[in-house]
Amino acid sequence: MLDLSNLSKRYGPVAALDGCSLSLARGQLLGFLGPNGAGKTTAMRSVFGLVSPDLGSVTWDGRAIGPELRHRFGYMPEQRGLYARMRVHDQLVYFGRLHGLSRTDAGAAADRWLGELGLSDRATSRLEELSHGNQQRIQLAVSLVHDPELLVLDEPFSGLDPIGVETMGDLLRRLAADGVAVMFSSHQLDLVEDLCEEVAIIDRGAIVLEGAVRTLRTASPRRYLEVELRRGDSSWADDLPGTEVVGREGSRIRMATTDDADLESLAGRAAAAGEITQFSFEPPSLSEVFREAVQR
């Protein structure tokens, strides 16, 4: 279990972290969200000693994280980077050994991950000879080669094509299912909603919302009503009390309302205007929850 507890870090006048607390259990896949500059990267770096907080603590299973524990963690920074001229297999073996694997184990792990990522035939290529997408995969393999108990990925989906995104998503899900504590930051909220059961949202250096995606959505008093009629227009919905039109397209209308809206009366008004082909009443999406949480 990873615990960031009440972390604060200032850079001159800027508070990068301001009482940030967060926990992540083994087997959990946590989406770490926040606007640019909210403190995501600083929080992640603090796990690896790349940032030393002014206040607060970072622990793994209750123990302060030192160099030895860090060998059991994997990290993929937002700014990707490896040794451009080093051969791919050698590179994986090197990072495996830096994390405490023996030469033999590191070699076997490198083979396994290259096979898994479909890059076995590139084992002796220099990294710089690989395509951008394949370099990304090697970067991922570097963070995984020592079978970490905790995996922290900063924007792992950025720069990936749709197939890459899917492969990465499947892999993260599988790692979590295997008991790895996985945490990643992302701006692609739809993706996070699909992938994660849990998210934490950070803003101005502190966690403003944390929990299961489903719970966070339903916990909001806001609801969205979407109605489509077979014929006619959407003028029936004008000036309905307690609602606000947020989008319309032909006879299709989307309204913001609250969880105590009188659905029966709303449905009656719609049915009077035409035959209903779609009527949905939903809590806000993750990105709507996000916008509410960070108030921008």
Added chain:
Amino acid sequence: MTAWQTTRLVAVRELVERARSKAFILSTIFILLLVVAAIVIPALVDDDDPGELTVASSVALDAGTLEQFEQASGGDPTLVVDTLPDDAAVQSAVEAGEVDAGVVNGPEIIISSGDPSGAVRLLATVIGFEGAVADLAERGISIEDISPLLQAEVPITPLEPAPDPEDEALGFFGVVLLYVTILTYGQWVVLGVIEEKTSRVVEVVLGAVQPRHLLAGKVAGIGLLGAGQVLVVGLIALAAAVLGGDSVPIPDAAPTAFLAVLLWYLVGFGIYGVMFAAAGALASRQEEAGNAALPFTVLLTIGYLVSFSAIDNPNLLVRVLSFLPPFAPITMQLRMVNGDAALWEVILALILSFAMIYAVIRVGERFYRGAVLGHGRRLRWREAWRSADR
């Protein structure tokens, strides 16, 4: 994993990856060619036929004259005499450039133009001497009787033994080799640190390794690679000299000089490698490597220039600098080769240098740690020092 294991892993990576690089292989081959050429070419030149002084003569030069000349010249050049019927024939041979000089009646030596060469002067002396001996013999005085008088010269005693030209050459090679090797591999450290920083791989590495172990491993790996190059070059030089046989003399001081270079290279790299690494961490682009390392390049160059000015005769400045760590590697090495340094002096210089290595690791590590994770423009030393607290 222990600190030692981590440092060794980093060092081995630096060593292996760079030893495989084209830059290293080509530079080693280039240096080897230079060294072998420097040893073999003079030997080949030495084996050449000794020079000849060709002379046309209308006067019969007797065997005594020829023998005297050979003795005085040590066989180089040898004297080749072409006896012609008269002075006119000799003069035209000289004018036509067929011979180096002509001996005509008188006897007198003629040359085509300009100042006479050393060999021609020698010939003039020998012919004159032979004439004088013949005159004396006619007067009943034998050369044996007066030869003690001919050596009426007061003795000259040097206060210090003359510098052995071979030791001088060793001192010269040692100074140049140390300077060039520390500078070259120091630049590799600077560039290696900048490369890790700009490619951002340093963030991945430092997620698993402490900055001081990365720093120490990098300096050790690149430093040992340089030591390996010095070693290979030294062994090949020795092999070339041995294969060359008698024509290539191996100076007696060569093994000492070689060990002194190796020792002071390692000590020097301990000091300069760490300083170069800290300097590299401040830079933000490869192009800034030279500027970043400049203060330390200047320090190293001071030791080099001071040594260079005193290769044959270590002066007071060299003696003083040979104890001061940033300058000691080159200057003390020179004094050791010259046999000018007492054992206690070497040991004292080593102790001071090790203290300096400890200090630069402590201080350099802080600058390195503060700067290597930064990005954006080049950092100032003060900024790096402060941001070490991250």
